[in-house]
Amino acid sequence: MPTFVYASKCSGCGDCVDICPSDIIHFDRKSRKAYNIEPDACWECFNCIKVCARQAVDVRGYADFVPMGASISVTRDDRKNVIDWNIMYRNGTRKKFSFQIRTTEWGSIKPPSEYPQAKIGEDENLSLEPEKLYVDSLPRLKVRKIEE
Amino acid sequence: MKNKTVDCDILIIGGGMAGCGAAWEARYWSRNSKIVLVDKANIDRSGAVAMGLSAINTYMGMRWGENTPEDFVNYVKNDLMGIIRDDLVYDVARHVDSSVHLFDEWGLPIMKDKNGHYLREGKWQIMIHGESYKAIIAEAAKKSASEIYNRVMITHLIKDTNNKIAGAVGFDVRDGAFYLFKSKAVIVSAGGASQIYRPRSSREGAGRTWYPHWASGSAYGLLIEAGATMTMMEARFSVPRYKDGYGPVGAWQLLLKAKQTNALGQDSFELHKEEIRRSFNGKMGYADVVPTPTNLRVLSSLMELKAGRGPIYMHTENVLTKENEELGWEDFLDMTISQALVWAGQNVDPMKEPSEILPSEPYAMGSHATENGAWASGPADLSSSFKNEERGKSYFWGYNRMSTIDGLFVAGDACGASPHKFSSGSFTEGRIAAKSAVKYLIDHGSEHPQIESNMIEQVKDNLYEPMERYNKNKHEITAGKVSPDMMWYDQGLARLQKLMDEYVAGWGSWYTTNEVMLNKALKLIKMLKEDFVNYAAAEDYHQLLRVWELWHRILTAESIVVHMLYRKETRWPGYYIRSDFPAIDDSGWRVFVNSRYDSKTQSWETFTVPVIDLVVRK
Numbered sequence: 001m002p003t004f005v006y007a008s009k010c011s012g013c014g015d016c017v018d019i020c021p022s023d024i025i026h027f028d029r030k031s032r033k034a035y036n037i038e039p040d041a042c043w044e045c046f047n048c049i050k051v052c053a054r055q056a057v058d059v060r061g062y063a064d065f066v067p068m069g070a071s072i073s074v075t076r077d078d079r080k081n082v083i084d085w086n087i088m089y090r091n092g093t094r095k096k097f098s099f100q101i102r103t104t105e106w107g108s109i110k111p112p113s114e115y116p117q118a119k120i121g122e123d124e125n126l127s128l129e130p131e132k133l134y135v136d137s138l139p140r141l142k143v144r145k146i147e148e
Numbered sequence: 149m150k151n152k153t154v155d156c157d158i159l160i161i162g163g164g165m166a167g168c169g170a171a172w173e174a175r176y177w178s179r180n181s182k183i184v185l186v187d188k189a190n191i192d193r194s195g196a197v198a199m200g201l202s203a204i205n206t207y208m209g210m211r212w213g214e215n216t217p218e219d220f221v222n223y224v225k226n227d228l229m230g231i232i233r234d235d236l237v238y239d240v241a242r243h244v245d246s247s248v249h250l251f252d253e254w255g256l257p258i259m260k261d262k263n264g265h266y267l268r269e270g271k272w273q274i275m276i277h278g279e280s281y282k283a284i285i286a287e288a289a290k291k292s293a294s295e296i297y298n299r300v301m302i303t304h305l306i307k308d309t310n311n312k313i314a315g316a317v318g319f320d321v322r323d324g325a326f327y328l329f330k331s332k333a334v335i336v337s338a339g340g341a342s343q344i345y346r347p348r349s350s351r352e353g354a355g356r357t358w359y360p361h362w363a364s365g366s367a368y369g370l371l372i373e374a375g376a377t378m379t380m381m382e383a384r385f386s387v388p389r390y391k392d393g394y395g396p397v398g399a400w401q402l403l404l405k406a407k408q409t410n411a412l413g414q415d416s417f418e419l420h421k422e423e424i425r426r427s428f429n430g431k432m433g434y435a436d437v438v439p440t441p442t443n444l445r446v447l448s449s450l451m452e453l454k455a456g457r458g459p460i461y462m463h464t465e466n467v468l469t470k471e472n473e474e475l476g477w478e479d480f481l482d483m484t485i486s487q488a489l490v491w492a493g494q495n496v497d498p499m500k501e502p503s504e505i506l507p508s509e510p511y512a513m514g515s516h517a518t519e520n521g522a523w524a525s526g527p528a529d530l531s532s533s534f535k536n537e538e539r540g541k542s543y544f545w546g547y548n549r550m551s552t553i554d555g556l557f558v559a560g561d562a563c564g565a566s567p568h569k570f571s572s573g574s575f576t577e578g579r580i581a582a583k584s585a586v587k588y589l590i591d592h593g594s595e596h597p598q599i600e601s602n603m604i605e606q607v608k609d610n611l612y613e614p615m616e617r618y619n620k621n622k623h624e625i626t627a628g629k630v631s632p633d634m635m636w637y638d639q640g641l642a643r644l645q646k647l648m649d650e651y652v653a654g655w656g657s658w659y660t661t662n663e664v665m666l667n668k669a670l671k672l673i674k675m676l677k678e679d680f681v682n683y684a685a686a687e688d689y690h691q692l693l694r695v696w697e698l699w700h701r702i703l704t705a706e707s708i709v710v711h712m713l714y715r716k717e718t719r720w721p722g723y724y725i726r727s728d729f730p731a732i733d734d735s736g737w738r739v740f741v742n743s744r745y746d747s748k749t750q751s752w753e754t755f756t757v758p759v760i761d762l763v764v765r766k
Contacts (some may be wrong), residue, residue, distance in 0.1 A: 002352060002355070018190060019190055019192065019193050020189070020190075021189040021190070021193050021194050021195075021198040021360065021362050022189075022355070022360070022361055022362050023188070023189065023299070023321055023362075023690060023693060026690070037690070038690075039352050039355070040351065040352050040353070040354040040355050041354075041355045041361045042355040042361075043198075043199070043355055043356065043357075043360045043361055043362075043486075044355075044356065044485055044486040044489070045193070045198055045199040045360070045485070046199065046485050047193045047198065047199070059485075059489065061486070061489045061490070061493045062349065062352060062353035062355075062356055062392075062486070063351070063352040063353060064349055064350045064351055064352060064353035065349065065353060065392040065393075065490065066392075066489055066490055066493035066494070067493045067494060068493075069493070070489060070492035070493040071492070072485060072488060072489055072492065076279070078280075083279050085477075085481050085488075087477075087488060087492050088492065089491075089492045089493075089495055090492065090493055090494070090495050091495045093492075093495075093497075095477065095492075097474055097477055097478065097481065099277045099279060099478055099481070099482070100257045100277045101257070101277065101279045101280040102255040102256070102257065102280050102284060103255045103256070103257050104254065104255030105255075106287070107287065108254075108255065109254045109255075109284075109287050109288050109291060111175070111288075111291035111292060112172050112173075112175045112176035112288075112291075112292050113175055113176075113179055113292075115176065117176065117177070117179065120177050120583070120586060120587060120590070122528070124239075124527055124528070124529055126173060126243050126246060126576075126579050126580065126583055127172070127173055127176035127177065127579065127583075128176075128246065128250075129243065129246050130246075132245075132246035132249045132250060133210060133211070133243075133245050133246045133249070134210075134211035134245070134249065135210045135211055135245075138242055138243070139210070139216065139217050139242040140242075140529060141217070141218070141238055141529075141530055141762060141763065
């Protein structure tokens with residue numbers, strides 16, 4: 001759809017407006033609630049749905065090839081680092097899946113400036129190489145002489 | 149209107165995988181410089197990985213002796229029918245494992261096999277639980293950059309009076325503020341182009357293309373207009389994917405071993421192998437290499453569809469079981485949720501029935517399985533023997549991944565002739581470009597860009613002109629969007645997509661074109677450019693974003709047509725056929741096609757550069 005927003009659930013917090021990669025979730029000036037201003041530029045990436053704490057955002061499958069009645073709902077928990085999917089078929093069949101989303105705590109990445117800095121010289125090693133390659137040295141290619 | 153000027157040492161344009169890699173690497177090598185990253189969306193979920201991914205497609209596994217960079221170069225060269233820069237591809241391959249190991253440490257869940265090695269999807273691919281892939285990588289970038297500007301669209305690069313890069317201009321897509329970024333070095337890591345061809349989906353569904361709507365060809369639009377030499381723009385490609393939803397096929401083919409057949413249950417490639425061998429074997433025997441080049445497999449599917457023996461099926465029903473069902477569904481839910489919605493909406497049980505596969509509308513990319521982008525210098529140890537006085541014909545001019553313009557670096561979709569990077573390789577190429585940009589700063593950091601203020605004022609007026617035009621003309625009509633004096637972005641986009649589809653080998657013309665059709669396309673694109681300049685209208689800043697995306701798309705499209713006209717052969721028949729030169733010609737055309745656009749005269753210079761085989765072919 002394209003995504004849409006349930007009027008009864010939206011509090012106007014703007015989390016979906018803030019995350020949409022396509023810049024298509026905007027506030028409606030009158031109601032001060034979010035809505036999809038350009039459904040034909042929606043990729044159904046579900047990012048607006050995943051960030052909504054009130055489950056106010058949902059998807060109705062693209063009108064040109066998805067028959068009505070099916071649904072996919074999702075809950076992404078970034079403390080437990082799990083995402084839960086709940087799929088309902090048009091004919092009522094249900095599927096549930098849960099997947100891990102991260103193995104470490106959010107915010108735990110060590111910044112590059114906290115690593116000792118190698119001297120920038122003539123070699124081709126990138127940051128933390130060759131150690132992070134887990135091989136002895138950066139592979140090099142013996143360059144053949146090309147006859148003109 | 150607010151005016152903002154930001155002084156930077158390194159400016160990174162586009163915060164996708166390549167841009168995030170660039171931010172990380174620039175900060176590692178330069179602790180005190182001002183590194184600024186700009187994205188037109190929010191980097192937590194921007195770029196092609198915004199939704200997530202179910203696999204990392206480029207991982208050597210050198211620590212376990214799985215592959216070598218040489219093997220990778222050979223594989224990629226076969227897939228692209230003989231034309232790649234060995235130096236650039238080898239360079240990504242030798243570094244890519246360290247990027248993936250960083251992702252692992254940062255918390256990206258990578259599946260493991262019984263030996264504790266990363267679970268292989270195929271020879272080069274590994275399986276991940278990748279819903280949060282981009283959000284994790286963005287965290288690393290946020291801890292690296294000095295400042296991040298979300299929701300700022302870069303419209304033009306700025307050069308100084310000596311033709312060196314000097315920065316970029318753009319605007320905040322929410323409040324409209326004008327931004328001038330002055331920078332000694334600039335890394336373009338923006339995206340390739342979707343929506344330049346009429347999509348197969350229609351009306352409300354038009355946003356469901358395989359490559360996201362927000363991939364507006366800014367990588368190419370920015371570089372072309374700045375006069376950077378471009379390469380291989382004709383190699384735009386289409387991908388065979390699950391029909392309508394564009395669900396990924398890799399895990400189904402490689403890991404689950406599902407077969408693809410025509411409606412009669414026959415293997416399309418086997419049916420046409422002889423015919424394909426006759427026209428497209430070249431000197432390297434492409435029809436017989438393993439794995440078969442993607443475009444030749446696509447060609448055989450198209451031949452079957454054209455013969456009326458479609459649809460092409462992926463036989464999920466023969467491989468999916470209760471035990472591996474979760475893996476099949478996760479493949480979609482991690483990265484193409486729409487495909488799961490197609491199954492649910494159409495009551496498709498993948499354990500009982502097959503699903504259709506169809507080649508997509510064409511896209512321009514430099515990161516996936518093709519090679520559009522800027523011509524760039526390679527690494528010193530691999531490329532310095534292949535020098536030419538003209539940068540556009542050389543493999544090396546001092547700084548790895550520098551474009552032909554001083555101080556302007558490219559990575560990801562922006563770097564051409566360097567295909568099969570995918571997510572991990574794009575991040576890696578961003579790292580390569582950033583280390584190189586830091587070296588450039590060390591050598592040239594004392595030189596300050598000289599920018600003419602008149603020129604900035606002119607660019608600024610030009611940038612907001614579509615809104616001025618709307619305000620001037622809006623009362624001329626009662627309501628709606630039909631006006632003799634204005635062209636809205638969606639109207640210009642529809643014109644571009646129709647002409648590209650009909651004359652430049654889109655799906656509507658069975659991916660086939662010829663010189664007459666391409667010349668017609670050029671004529672129509674020229675008129676579209678004139679109309680853009682004279683009629684483009686925007687009611688608000690969101691529409692202004694779409695207008696400038698359209699400009700980048702138009703320039704991308706024009707370069708594609710110019711390149712396709714120049715290459716007088718059919719190199720990748722599954723991607724497009726030149727009906728007037730319907731076979732591969734290795735003796736004449738196993739060369740790069742490069743081009744340079746002069747924005748003042750609006751003319752193109754086109755030439756060829758030899759392919760140098762650095763890696764011994766196995």
